[in-house]
Amino acid sequence: MRSGEAGGDGRLAVLVLEDGRTFRGRAYGAVGETFGEAVFSTGMTGYQETLTDPSYHRQVVVMTAPHVGNTGVNDEDPESGRIWVSGYVVRDPARRPSNWRAQRSLDEELAAQGVVGISGVDTRALTRHLRERGAMRVGIFSGNAIPDEGTLLAKVRQAPEMTGADLSAEVATEEAYVVPAIGTKRFTVAAIDLGIKGMTPHRMAERGIEVHVLPATATLDEVYAVKPDGVFFSNGPGDPSTADHPVALMRGVLERSTPLFGICFGNQILGRALGFGTYKLKYGHRGINQPVQDRTTGKVEVTA
Structure with missing residues (x-):
């Protein structure tokens, strides 16, 4: 506002x-x-x-x-x-x-x-x-x-609070579009746009993936119409407890055993689709200096 x-x-x-x-x-x-x-x-x-x-x-x-x-x-x-x-x-x-x-x-x-x-x-x-x-x-x-x-x-x-805010449809694309693979095409991915960053499909394309970016309101039939090798749920704003449609969509993907992955909001949607609840952290960590430890080696790397 x-x-x-x-x-x-x-x-x-x-x-x-x-x-x-x-x-x-x-x-x-x-x-x-x-x-x-x-x-x-x-x-x-x-x-x-x-x-x-x-x-x-x-x-x-x-x-x-x-x-x-x-x-x-x-x-x-x-x-x-x-x-x-x-x-x-x-x-x-x-x-x-x-x-x-x-x-x-x-x-x-x-x-x-x-x-x-x-x-x-x-x-x-x-x-x-x-x-x-x-x-x-x-x-x-x-x-x-x-x-x-x-x-x-x-x-x-x-002013309205963030708790209970359903915002993904406000930022997502209204029309589906395709980001072609760069070089030899290896896979097709259906990306559900909940607030996707432009670099995300571009980085996939650099790895030979043809990315079909679909609106947050996409149906299961629309997802599988692109014959995806995998389904991606993007980052996005708002309260995941309000994202009932993306949760139902992910459950449909899980039932078909299609490989899926997500980031940020998409990971929270996965949690809900598997039957877990979500809660808001006291404050989030935003930035590009978060330490992450590889538990297999003990090495710590700084990432986003």
Whole structure:
């Protein structure tokens, strides 16, 4: 939920969490107001991919790394056709981009797409607060006349919560499309789009897989019409407890014993399809520096 006018110009801005804590800063990106679930991302790079990841629909992303925007924005790295975050929080935005691939600055891109942000915030303190208190609703307000904090807090608490939100259909493709295999075709995969990132079918295609990306509302007959060697359930936003159709679809795939795999939201759908429940973590870990241990060797690798 957001509304704004283009051109964050250094005007005052305030961030208000639903527990009443506030952070003051300057407008960044579009000027106006926006609401969403406050989450933090610990990646030091990859902000453009984060912004355009449909999984962040209705979330306000806090960048823990202090310097953001150094490499600008280009037209090659987006994971979808638009920015999906509801709002953006940074500490020290780059004064000017410095990268040979940059085509424009990050704040220009945010303003052009109407994304309300705030800069000059102690994002480490905000991250620690969210780790202690948990993810919660938040509002960002900027402009010439900002109401008193009591009025802003009331607005934040009226915003919808993420719990119970059914969002995958809002971000998924409406029409099926095909990403052809690069080189010799080895397999066909039906990918259920619950909020898929553009790089996912591309990486499969690089490995000789022809990917049929299907809407979140696809039926079992539509999945098997493409004669898949495997079925993939993508990442996506929202509460998996509301995803009854994808769960029923996955159960149909399981009954046919077709190889299947998923990522993020897709893994949660698999859990539900197998009869398990899901619950919301106090706060999620978002970023590209998560340690994962290979239990067979004891080796720890840092991954997404």
